[in-house]
Amino acid sequence: MRTSSVTRSILRPTRRGGARHAISAALVCGVLLAGTTACGDTSERTSRGGAPGNNNPGAAGSPSPAPRSPLPGVGERMWNRVPAGTRQAVVVYGEQRDSPESVVVLYEKAGTTWVQTGSWPAHNGRLGWTTDHYMDDERSPVGVFTLTDAGGALRNPGSRLPYWYDDHAFASVVADDEAHDHDFDYVIAINYNRLKGAPPYDWNRPEGVERGGGIWLHVDHGDGTSACVTVPEAGMTTLLRTLDPARHPVVVMGDRNHLDT
Template sequence: MPVRKAALRALTTTLCAALLLAACTEAPPPAPLRGAAGPPGDRDSVPQDRPAPRPQAAWVDRIPGVGPATRAALPAASTQALVVLGETATTNEATAVLYERDAGRRWNRVAGPWPAHNALRGWTADHVAGDLRSPIGVFRVGDAGGRLPDPGSLLPYDQDEEFAVQGTGFAGEPLEGSFDYVIAIDYNRIPGTTPLDKRRPLGAAKGGGVWIHVDHGGPTQACVSLAREVMPELLRALDPAKEPVIVMGPKADIAR
C-alpha cells in the first residue's frame, strides 16, 4: 500500500507541473475589437461587432430636467424648445437653454445656458393678473416685435414705438430698453398677432402680456428676461417651421 500511494503522489505531481507549464506558455486570448465593452474579465463574451458607444455629452433622448408629465405637454410636431428653469418656486432668477430635436428624436442643446430673470415672487401654476409670478407650463412662441428694427427674426416681427417703456423696476433699475426686442409667450393671448395685442381669451383676470424680453437687471412682473446680446441671437434661432415652445417653471415642477 505505501508503494502504491507513493506512485500515485508522484503521478499527481507530474500532471500538475505539466498543466502549470501549459498555462504559462499558452497564447493569450485575442484582444477585443475596438469599441467592445464589458465587465473586467468578461471581454470574450462581448459581441465583437458592437458599435462604439455614443458620446453622452452631445445627444440626449430627453430634454434634461424635463419630466414625463411635462414631456406629455410638448406638441408632437415641436422640435425646438427654450427651457427656462428656476431653482425653487419662489426664486426670480433662472437659467435658459435652447434645445432642438433631430430626425432621430434626440434633443440637442444648441444655445445657452443663459442667465434669466422671471417674476418677482417666482412661479405659479395658476397665474392671475398682478400676482407677480410667472406662469408654469409649456407654451408656444410664434410672434415677436420690439422698438428696434428686426434683427433677422424668423418669427413675424412687429417694429413699433409702442414698445417703448419708462420707469424703474423692483430693484430701482431703469426699465428703458426692456422691450427693444420681445417674443410673445402664448399665455392668454391670440396666436398670430403682434405682442401688443391686448385681447385675452381667458379673461383679463388671468393676466397676459407675458413675454421674453431684454433683461433690465432685476425681476419682472410675469415675463422672462434675457441679456440684451442674447435676444437677437434667440430671435434668429427660433424657427416657426420647428414649432418652437418655451418650457418654464421651477425645477421640481418641470421635472414631474
C-alpha cells in the first residue's frame, strides 16, 4: 500500500452504527496492519487447469507445440495460474527484479481474443519483487491473485467491485508528507493472504502474519512502495469502473523475467 512505514490509525466500524474502535496500524503495502503486516507471496492457489493448447497437433507421433499465453510478456507457467473463467487481467510488468518501476496494463477478453484496454506508468515495492514474500521485506510478491474488493477515502466513483467507503479507515496520516495524502483515495485489494469479501483494510491473515498482507492497488505517489502497486488516480478510477466481478478479474504481477516463464 504505502511507500513509507508510517503508523496510522484505523477505525473499524461495528455492524450497526456502533462505536468505532481505533486500531494503530501501518497500512503500508507490506507494513504492519493492526498487528499484522502487508504483503506476502505465493500466487493464489486457483489454477486455470492448463493453458490453451493447439487444436491441430499434427502428425501422429510428433510433439504438440507448447501451449502459449495470450497475454504479451506472460509465459506459460504464469498463465497456467490464471483461473479458467477469467476475462479481465491487470498485468503489472516490473522493469527489473530489484526495481520499483513498472507498467500496469489492463487486458480484457473479447470473444476469444484478449485486447489491451488501458495502460499506466506504475510503481511496486521499493526493493523490487520476490517469489517468497514476507512482512516488511519491501518487495512486491510475484504471482497471480484475484481481485474482488475495493474501497477508499473518497466516495464510490462507480466501482463494479464491492466498495467500502470510509474516510477514517483509509485516511493517510503522514506528518509533514503531503505526497502521501491521497494514497488511499481509491484502493483495490489484491487477494494475497486476505479474506475475500472483506473490506481492504481487514487485518485477517489466513496464512499467518509473517507472510504479510494488506497489499493493494492504490493511487500513485511517485516512487516505490512497501509492497503495493500504485497507478495514477485516472488509472484507479478506470480500473474501478471497469473490473467486473462477473468477469473474474485477476492481477498478474512480477518483474518481466518472472512473468515470461
